[in-house]
Amino acid sequence: MEENVNLSTVIDAVCQEKNIQRDVLIDTVEQAVATAAKRVFADREIEASFDLDTGNVNLFQVLYVVDKVELAMREISVEQARRAGLEAEVGDELLFQIFYLEEDHKQAEAQAKQYPEIPALQKVNTAFGRIAAQTAKQVIIQRVREAERENLYDRYKDKKGELMTGIVRRFERGSIVVEVDNGRAEAILPSRDQVPRESLRPGDRIVAYVKDVDKSARGPQIILSRTHKGLVEKLFEHEVPEIFEGIVRIEACAREPGARSKIAVSSRDRDVDPVGACVGMRGSRVQAVVQELRGEKIDIVPFDEDPARFVCNAIQPAQVSRVLIDAERHTMELVVPDDKLSLAIGKKGQNVRLASRLTGWRIDIHSQSKIREMERRSRAEMAAIPGVGRDLAAHMFDLGWRSLRDLAVANVDELAQVVGSADAADDIIDTANDAASGKIELEVVYDVEDDDDDHDSAPASPGGDG
Known part of the structure; x- marks a missing residue:
């Protein structure tokens, strides 16, 4: 190794400072020096061993005892071994040290003279000493970096x-x-x-x-x-003892970073109001979270097992007049007063978008006047089917068939109970199917008040902007 530097001392210091196991670092140095040696002594079988006393990595070359030598730098015959004064049989392995350091030059010469019959011991390469020193230095630096990263990972992986x-x-x-x-x-x-x-x-x-x-x-x-929405959840956990203790639970969270968040909370204790616990006295707890989020607005709503109630809570601060659920499409239509439509939708659709993500339901919001208009139009279209008329159309609408598309997929037996016969039900279903698909055009008569089609609505889906 390098002059006046004991590698054993360096390894001890590094292991103590960087919390690396000594055996691991020594093994790494041995492997690195052996790999470097195999590039220099390419025609030999090399093994490396760290000397704790000298602080050097000793190299050994392996010679296999054979009947007939084919690789002079890796093999030795039984006859050569006997002439060299060695007791060996075919299949044995003999280890000879490679003296690669400059200060060991005399030992290398002495070994060569002692075994003149063994060609592999006659060549000495003292230049490898500098290579070994540099290799050991590099591998220690690299291992220290790896150990630091491993220690850092072990320290923070649970965070x-x-x-x-x-x-x-x-x-x-x-x-x-x-x-x-x-x-x-x-x-x-x-x-x-x-x-x-x-x-x-x-x-x-x-x-x-x-x-x-x-x-x-x-x-x-x-x-x-x-x-990440987890930032909001963890901030509330830190600010609200009831959440930390498990009395109040954050059931869901939806967030548009920097603008607005919604969280749904529930309580395991009937005497603890989950929303009030999160808001705190005079809003102290929620304001602490808002301050940490640098002004991001936060809506705290009560969670409900009933999806319709939950969606109505999530759309707050807007009030919902009516909810229409389409379970197959996982969609809810919310009807709100005309003057609350903008509040329900929110700026650029933000409120309905967050409510949709929070609940996992696609949400369509309509004003009351818009719904009334849609219902009048649907009843008028259904009444235009031959044999239906306005009274029957209104009755079918009240029973749940609210459009031509609903009638097109209606159950024949169920519809027959309403219209009087299976044949009449079949005719209505066929006509509704043709009209809904555009194959025929019905002569629909709308009331005068139905001509106004200038009302707003807004959809949103859980995945993002709706």
Whole structure:
């Protein structure tokens, strides 16, 4: 190894400082030096062993005892072994040290003179000493880096899904490097996990959600997020003791980072109001969360096992007059007063979009006047079917057949009970099917008040913008 440097001392110091197992580091050094030696002594079978006393990695070449030598640098005949004073039989393995260090040059010469019958011991390469030293240095540095990463991963892998407080240090290609755990580690806040409206500068304190701890990452292993819905949930868990204790539970959360969030909460204790617990005295708890999210608005709604009630709660602050459920399409149509339509939809559809994500239902919102108009038109279209008329159309509408498409897929037996016969039911279904598919055009007579078709409605689906 390098002059005046004992590798054993270096390994001890590194192991103690970086918390690396000594045996592991020694084994790594042995393997690295053996690999380098096999490139230099390509025609030989090499083994490496670390010498704890000298601090060097000793190399040994293996010679196989055979009847007839074909590879002079790897084999030795029984006759050669006997002439060299060695007791050996075919199949034995003989180990001879390779003296590659400059200070061991005399030992190499002495070994060559001692065994003149063995060609593999006659060549000495002292240049490998510098290669071995450099290899050992590189592998120790590399192993230290790997150990630091492993220790970092082991220390923080259980932090995934938790909150972490840090200080913004620098910007790298759009990402923000954050110093966490009082400077013990660095985390990264990727650009995709940053809130667009937030302006962060070096030295700013931030609280972020630990999205992942990536063992294979080249840079910082701790991946943070300011946009994940888990940030809202964990902030409430920190601010609301009832959530931390499990009395109040966050059932669902939907978020548009930087703008608005909705959370649905329930309580295991009838005496504890889940919404009130999250709001706090004079709004203190929810305001603490809003402040940490830098002004993001938060709606807290009660969870309900009944999907219709849950959707009505989720669309708050708007009030719902009526709910129409289509279970097959997993859709709900909400009817709201005309003057509350804009409130229900929200700015650029935000309220209905968040409510849809929160509940998992596709939501269509209509004003009362719009629904009345749609119902009048549907009844008029159904009344235009030969043999139906307005009274029967109104009766079928009240029973659940609310459009031509509903009649087109109606059950014949069920419809026959309403219209009087199976033949009449078949005719109505066939006509409705043809009209709904555009094959025929019915002569529909609308009331004068039905001509106004200038009312708003808004759909939303759980996956995103509706």
